[in-house]
Amino acid sequence: MKIEGEVALVTGAASGLGEATARRLSARGAKVVVLDLSAEAAEKTAAEIGGVGYGADVSDASAVEAIFTDVTREHGAPRIVVSCAGIGTASRILPRDGSLTIDLFERTLRINLLGTYTVMNIAARVMAAAAPLDEDGARGVIVNTASVAYEDGQIGQAAYSASKGGVTAMTLPAARELARFGIRVMTIAPGLFETGMSAGLPDDIRAEILANVPFPSRMGLPDEYARLAEQIVENPMLNGSVIRLDAAARMPPK
DSSP states (O other): OOOTTOEEEEETTTSHHHHHHHHHHHHTTOEEEEEESOHHHHHHHHHHHTOEEEEOOTTOHHHHHHHHHHHHHHHOOEEEEEEOOOOOOOOOSSOTTOOOOHHHHHHHHIIIIIHHHHHHHHHHHHHHTSOOOSTTOOOEEEEEEOOTHHHHOOTTOHHHHHHHHHHHHTHHHHHHHHGGGTEEEEEEEEOSBSSHHHHTOOHHHHHHHHTTOOSSOSOBOHHHHHHHHHHHHHOTTOOSOEEEESTTOOOOOO
């Protein structure tokens, strides 16, 4: 599917992987909708790339629906949707202080999993109502974001791994269901990338993790994620799969 001239909506797009994706799609000629929890940050990024910015919690269905309605009315139906919004949490099932961590588990799933599903659900409805774009009957593509933690979850990542495992698990059934509408669904599972989420890692932890990255032995760059998202949009045979973007790394237990 072509990128130029289409409307693309990217969540978590005011920083990190989402911002890099928004900038790359804009450079390729898309009208980019920058959606982030912070409306101010979203509008700032949007202003820099000639897009439009909105603030919303991706797990708030009514807010997300209102944004899609407004965007479709003003600019046309988003045909490219990339979900990068999420939180990184770390908490043991049995912490040393003996406290319960159920609230954190629920919050992580609500934002990472429910938020991704909410955006996909509403995006699919909007895309399905739009006209086909080409001879294949393509109406749009949805790219979700998981993490290598869905397979290689470390100690303290039970909630995070569960949320990202949910994102990967719904990739194929979503792609199969939406195929009749000409909507593709893919998931990218990044390894360790240079984002705000990883910026706070202590040097010793960072060094230990990078020691397990075969090649290239470094942190991934946000634009490398954005390039893969771009390639997924343009390659019509990419559908229903999860792609690990991790330089062949496998995370250690802790």
